[in-house]
Amino acid sequence: MQWTRELDEAGTVRLAELIALKIRPGDVVALVGDLGAGKTTLARALIGALLGETAPEVPSPTFALQQTYPTSRLTVSHFDLYRLASADEARELGLEEALETGAAIVEWPERAASLLPDDRIEVVLAETADPDRRRVTVRGLGSAAARVARSNRRFRRATRCLAGRGGGACGAGILARRARGTSGRACPAPRRPGRAGAGAVAAARGSARGGSSARTLREYQGGGQRLRAGGGNISRRSSAIARGRRAAPGRRGRTASGWSG
Numbered sequence: 001m002q003w004t005r006e007l008d009e010a011g012t013v014r015l016a017e018l019i020a021l022k023i024r025p026g027d028v029v030a031l032v033g034d035l036g037a038g039k040t041t042l043a044r045a046l047i048g049a050l051l052g053e054t055a056p057e058v059p060s061p062t063f064a065l066q067q068t069y070p071t072s073r074l075t076v077s078h079f080d081l082y083r084l085a086s087a088d089e090a091r092e093l094g095l096e097e098a099l100e101t102g103a104a105i106v107e108w109p110e111r112a113a114s115l116l117p118d119d120r121i122e123v124v125l126a127e128t129a130d131p132d133r134r135r136v137t138v139r140g141l142g143s144a145a146a147r148v149a150r151s152n153r154r155f156r157r158a159t160r161c162l163a164g165r166g167g168g169a170c171g172a173g174i175l176a177r178r179a180r181g182t183s184g185r186a187c188p189a190p191r192r193p194g195r196a197g198a199g200a201v202a203a204a205r206g207s208a209r210g211g212s213s214a215r216t217l218r219e220y221q222g223g224g225q226r227l228r229a230g231g232g233n234i235s236r237r238s239s240a241i242a243r244g245r246r247a248a249p250g251r252r253g254r255t256a257s258g259w260s261g
Contacts, residue, residue: 002138002148006135007134007136014159019046019121019151020049022121022147026100026103027099027103027120028104029104030116032109037125037134038125039108040107042123052071052072065083065084066078068098074102077095077105078104078105078107079095079098079106081107082108086111089112091115095115118141119143120141122138123138
């Protein structure tokens, strides 16, 4: 089971929060794509949704290779395998152990394909002609297929709601609260905006359609991902492996359009 959308960065955050609703211990979310495709942007949004609005900054584990974040629902480990030469090195990082007690987000999963479970969620990101948008394909392999199918329906409902057309529970803040195991609220019935509300609805519609707006979707949802200084726990094994490897030339930062990873 798979589905594809073209998303701006706000839409990618919304997708991450939907995935956070479905993630459970033993899951792997494999992020596939070239340098600068947006893998780290998606990983940060997913971790932020699980941690909550008071989440620390979620750095890319480019040099640490692995970082762990205890959340209210489960422990999630973020692996970046870009600089690894074999699956054995990924095993040394503790990928298999991480899945025994929690979930894992894996960038560059092809570096350790033999260690990945058959049942997993894959998200493939690719650049488009528009530098502010990505073509995103979500795949459910094995038992994850049913959850991916449900996420497709929920994503459509959330997009309709944010565009002012009603529907089910939706919105970045609501999805994030549900991902953390706290309550959300139902999407209010659509209404004709007055002078004060017209700009907000127009901007939300623009974001849902991938258009530009004066303020982002997250500002209208009341805060979004305010990530502050801090970070996850860096494993000793990942640090040891990192010290033994040089930084790869041309390794990523944020692209001109703001995407990272």
